[in-house]
Each structure stands twice: as C-alpha cells, then as structure tokens.
Amino acid sequence: MKKLKLFLVPIAAVVLIACGGQEKEKEQENIMTQVEGVEVQTQAQDPINADTIDVGTVNKTEEEWREILSPEAYHILREAGTERAFQNAYYDNEEEGIYYCGACGLPLYSSNTKFHSGTGWPSFYAPIDPKLVKRKLDTRFDMERTEVVCAQCGSHLGHIFPYEGVPTGERHCLNSLALDFKPKDL
Numbered sequence: 001m002k003k004l005k006l007f008l009v010p011i012a013a014v015v016l017i018a019c020g021g022q023e024k025e026k027e028q029e030n031i032m033t034q035v036e037g038v039e040v041q042t043q044a045q046d047p048i049n050a051d052t053i054d055v056g057t058v059n060k061t062e063e064e065w066r067e068i069l070s071p072e073a074y075h076i077l078r079e080a081g082t083e084r085a086f087q088n089a090y091y092d093n094e095e096e097g098i099y100y101c102g103a104c105g106l107p108l109y110s111s112n113t114k115f116h117s118g119t120g121w122p123s124f125y126a127p128i129d130p131k132l133v134k135r136k137l138d139t140r141f142d143m144e145r146t147e148v149v150c151a152q153c154g155s156h157l158g159h160i161f162p163y164e165g166v167p168t169g170e171r172h173c174l175n176s177l178a179l180d181f182k183p184k185d186l
C-alpha cells in the first residue's frame with residue numbers, strides 16, 4: 001500500500017504540471033491572436049469631444065435606480081454584478097459609435113478603442129477621456145481587482161486588467177448591460 005501511494009503522488013504531480021502547461025500554452029496562443037487582431041485607431045476622430053463633456057453628479061436612491069433600470073441592468077450597475085461571457089450584446093460589436101453609461105447616459109467609451117480580447121466581454125483600452133470613469137479597489141472574492149465605475153453616477157461598469165499589446169497596456173473589461181451603444185451616424 002505504501003508503494004502504491006508513493007507511485008500515485010508523482011503521477012498526480014505530472015498530470016497537474018501537464019495540465020498547467022497546456023493551459024498556459026493555450027493562454028499564450030490566445031494573447032498572440034488577440035494582439036494581432038487589435039486594431040488601433042488612435043487617429044480617428046470621435047464624434048464626441050471630451051472637452052465639451054461636463055461630468056456632473058447624479059445621485060439617485062437605489063429605489064429610484066430600480067425604477068428606471070431593468071432588473072438585469074440594476075444587478076450589474078448597482079450591485080456590481082457580472083454578466084455571462086459571450087452572452088451579451090456588445091462583446092463582438094464592431095460598429096462604430098459611442099458607448100454611454102447604461103444608468104446616467106454619460107458618454108464613456110468609443111469604438112475607436114474597442115478591441116477583440118477573446119474574453120467574451122466588450123473590451124476597450126481606454127475611455128474617451130480619463131475623467132469619465134473612476135477606478136476603485138475591489139477586494140471581493142478574495143481578489144484585488146481594479147473596478148471601473150461611471151464618474152458621474154458611480155455605477156459599476158466592469159474591471160480593468162493589465163493587457164499587453166494595446167497602447168495603454170490595460171483592458172477595460174466591461175459589461176454590455178452597463179452600457180448603451182449608439183452607432184456613429186445616429
């Protein structure tokens with residue numbers, strides 16, 4: 001029995017290492033594809049000039065938010081929920097236009113900085129202007145993550161992660177339900 005145990009341990013370790021290695025390889029491959037797929041359009045003009053956007057303060061009670069938001073949007077925006085990957089409206093949206101805060105309507109992100117991350121959530125490497133969003137430390141689930149919220153109403157949008165291959169080195173991983181997209185020509 002002792003011998004068997006001794007045998008089992010190294011085998012288990014090898015399997016674990018093999019699994020980890022494979023995963024890493026897959027991850028690497030994903031990142032490479034994503035980097036190649038990144039379309040950087042920093043020269044493109046946004047239909048919205050950030051200098052003209054006034055960031056005020058929108059203070060509503062949770063009761064008021066509940067009245068104007070769908071239950072799903074309320075959960076994301078006001079309870080910092082996360083929608084399902086690949087099952088949301090904008091993760092693969094390639095239309096040109098502006099993404100507004102789904103709660104207060106502040107213009108936040110442009111299709112100019114959106115890129116395919118392969119994660120299943122709409123990903124941007126920057127907002128239209130840094131003043132439009134705020135960063136907060138999120139320590140839920142025993143993790144330290146950077147939460148990104150609307151600067152005007154404080155609603156949860158998603159998280160910011162480091163990301164190689166984009167101009168800012170970071171990916172704003174957002175929930176489609178936290179955003180309202182309006183195509184450029186409308």
Ligand SMILES: [Zn+2]
Nearest residue numbers: 101104150153
């Ligand atoms: Zn807002």
